[in-house]
Amino acid sequence: MNAPSFSLAGRRALVTGSSQGIGLALAQALAAAGAQVVLNGRDPARLATAATGLRAAGHAAIEVAAFDVTDESAVQAAAAGLGAVDILVNNTGIQRRGPLESMPLADWHAVLQTNLTSAFLVTRAVAPGMIARRRGKIINICSLMSDLARPTTGNYAAAKGGLKMLTRAMCAEWAQHNIQVNGLAPGYILTELTAPLAGDPKFDAWIKGRTPAGRWGCADDLTGACVFLASPAADFINGQILTVDGGLSAVI
Incomplete structure (x- = not known):
């Protein structure tokens, strides 16, 4: 064997x-595993800086594609210019915290559009090519909050819960075409998005006490799982959510 x-x-x-944070770490890991990687974001200058850093680290096969993943026309145009995409990682996400009873509708829409609808738009644009080639890997970056919620995260939890079920719906439709669609669900990871939480001594202590590993995660903690799901080793894994949270969701 x-x-x-x-x-x-x-x-x-x-x-x-993927110009920064978790997305950049995942892109670097995929490149290290041999993939030709296309970085995406809205800021061309930030993308160029990220690409330069990856090339300096020895990853020569790096491209950039600056487009807004929430803009249907921009997504379609970008997909037409990119050519074949064998692996898609839907990572883009934002947070707009606030109590549901006073949450502005604009904050609700922004989070749903960025964290959920964008994954539908980008995947819809590249899936026909995967179907035609009868090969593809789609990894949706879900969250611990695909299953759990905390006060002030209603819009985020709704989006990530929806992304979990979108992952399974994609599997139901496309597994017949040899496309594997799975979710990677980070726990509490130190990023720019979570920096305000980590800077709160009370919340920081709660996370470290609540997590069996006793610490926050870092972006590199997610890279092995991402490479695994993108690789031939995961060819019969489909419609699943792999949680990387230091054990937080395993205990009460």
């Missing part, structure tokens, strides 16, 4: 929201 393959050589990966 041969060892499972985790190599992504000869594969092309698009990672949305």
Whole structure:
């Protein structure tokens, strides 16, 4: 019996929201596994900086694609210009915290559009090519809040819960075409998005006490799981959500 393959050589990966943070770490890991990686974001200058950093680290096969993943026309135009995408990581996400009873409708729409609808738009644009080639890996960056919620995160939890079920709906429709669609669900990861929480001593202590690992996660904690789901080793894993949270969701 041969060892499972985790190599992504000869594969092309698009990672949305990858000019910084978790998206950039995932892009670097996919490149290290052999994939040709396309970075995405809205800011061309920030994307160029990220690409330069990856190339300096020895990852030569790096491209950039600046477009807004919430803009249907921009997504369609970008997809037409990108060519074949073998691996898609829907990573783009934002947070707008607030109590539901006073949450502005604009904040509700912004989070749903960015964290959920964008995954539908980008995947819809690249899926026909995967179907035609009878091969593809789609990884939706879900969340611990795909299953759990805290006060002031109603819009985020709704979006990430929806993304979990969108992942399973995509599996139901596209598994027949040899496309694997799975979710990667981070727990509390130190990023720009969570920096205000980590800076609150009370919340920081709660996270460290609530998590069996006793610490916040970092972006690199997610990279192995992402490469695994993108690789041939995961060819019969479909419609699943892999949670990476230091054990937080396993205990009461």
